[in-house]
Amino acid sequence: MSGKRNMITVKNLDFSYNQRKVLDNISFNVEKEDFISILGPNGSGKSTLVNLISKVLIGYEGEIEVGGRDIKELNPKDIAKMVAVVPQYTNPGFSFTVAEMVMMGRHPYISRFGTEEKEDFDVVRGAMEKTKILPFANRKFTELSGGEKQRVVMAQALAQDSSILLLDEPTSHLDINFQIEFMNLFLSLNRKEKKTIIAIFHDINLALQNSKRIMLLKEGRIFNLGSGEDIISRESIKSVFGSDVFVGRNPVTKKIYVSPVFNPGVDLGISSQKANKYLRVHIIGGGGAASPVMNLLHSRGYTVSCGVINTLDTDLDTAQMLKIPYVTEAPFSPISFVSQNKNIEFIKSSDVIILPAVEFGFGNFSNLVSVKEAISSGKKVIVIDEKNIRERDHTGGKAEKLYRRIIRDGAIVVKSENQVLRRL
């Protein structure tokens, strides 16, 4: 990215509203063709930052340069030629037509004593084509659906013919089909038309999948700025948003994604039970069945391990994300003796073994054998029997037989991972 022209430079920016500091010493550069997403909880100063760059708000301290010029020296029309804002929604006081709304985007180019020229009509037409609103150019804006209205607002911003786009949660109240349509448009504007984009997205994943850089904003300060890969983690989201998330990788786009982790146990009053931090728990993984209990026990402070899991298994993502030790096997391969032995070692050093409702085939049958050995050697085993073993036995009855044996030999049977807590 280096060597490209700086489109926006913000230096030591401070902004207060009613004596409350909204932005605190913000500094960053945005180069041409960058696509940077600002993430942060409500009140972290995201919209204020966008409003300052577009000079809708004034009265800040520090420096803001757009296109190499201090915005203090630029009048509103000059800025509107360089920076177009796409707001969350627009609510006109009168029922203008779609074409009239889009033409308003040409305001910066039309002099007070002048009128719309051919070029203005051409640009407006182009903007309506890109946003697919040409067919209803003469309809009333107020009669359109939410998604159509937002396309008109987008076209209005495109009519400004600016090199920088500031997106202020432009899709947050739209259905997923419109969200995807808009994201594709943003990406094509960024890549084909070389527009520089600064975006506020409500949805972290939308930002992660599409932007080149992420700015995490917390209480008016930049918490971190960099590629999503580098700065988005369970920890960074926890400290910026205060929420528990799972950070995984989208198998289609290979990009990381964030998904909230809900902990119903917290509301069930189970949290009052003191966790024994020294209690070592080993969980049999496979097909994602172990993830909920892994997360639950880890969050309660137990020492957790997991195995044997195949690479590319969701349970492996969970284990890696939670940073708990695990035994792994190559993708879609049967468990080797080496892995099985490693797993047995983990079992031997654990106090409790948990067997979630894993699907069993010949490949991972040895996991079941390991559990059988554990119970035979007197280990405490808890079976989460959420799903009938007959439905998840793909070995023609062999797994079911062994499973029933484990239960007969004294394994504790529970119906969900929450009940596990009471039995530890």
Place this chain on the structure above:
Amino acid sequence: MGTGRKTIKHTIILLIILIVLIIVAASIGAAKVSLKDTGLIIASFIPGVNYFINVEDLNPQEIVIISQIRLPRIFLSIFVGIALASAGVIFQGLFRNPMADPFVIGVSAGAAFGATIGLVFITGVGLLGISTITIFALLGALATTFLVYSISSARGKVSVTTLLLSGIALSAMLSAMTSFIMIFRTHDLTKIIFWIMGGLTAASWYKFNIIAPMVVVLIIISGFYMRDLNIISLGDERAAQLGVQTERVKKILLIMASLIAALAVSVSGIIGFVGLVTPHILRLIVGPDHKILYPTSAVAGGIVLLMSDTLARTILMPREIPVGIITSIVGVPFFLYLLVKSKKQVF
């Protein structure tokens, strides 16, 4: 598209209607003058055209009635109508509110209070041939506007909500003070009431010559801000994002519209309905784009008030009805009919 051409087309149609109505209105009255003679008399006053017209065989009395009595009143009513409708368009646009009219921020109550003071306490003193009442009404209107405006602007920003509320509050107080004076000056009661009801009986070319140029200048200046006004109706923040100097434009338009309304009120008293409803009617016809709405509403305001005033002075001849009564009684049902018929979403 092509707002310019559409604007010119609609405005010309309305101007033709207005010219026809001027001739018709000038011919109606206690002394009946034929339409043809009226047309000739009016044309004889237009420079360039009068060269081809010979009015020597017409009744000189008719010429005086039309040129010195009816025409000043007709033109004054047209300009008051233009002023009220233009101010109405601007206020409705600024406030994004269909209830806004030229008097929304207290111009009328201020003018009425000023006029009352002028009527009751000061007699006989005029300035440059304009009556005390007119001068005091203008002062009252301007003072109120200034007061409301200063209450509502803080740190360089004008709060529209505060503007409306302080306008309503101040109007209430000024009306109460006007009533208070009326209690003690019962012999002036009818004069005050007639002034408040609005009318153009005291029209003269002199009055017209003072008021018309000012109204024209103010209306033309405001006209250059109609593109901004369109965008301001999207909200202040969005307008600023689109390059509008929101606060500056709002200030300029507020001051212009208040001055226009104050000028109208000071010569005609409080004529309701025209400024409120003319913009609505035109919005149904030409759409909400202020670049078209503003000039067409202005001309239409002239037409509406001319028709109303002609009715006011003729239907109960020789008695006159205050024109404010006509505008409301005839105009409101017409407007309601349009609203129901079109079912268009105006706001």
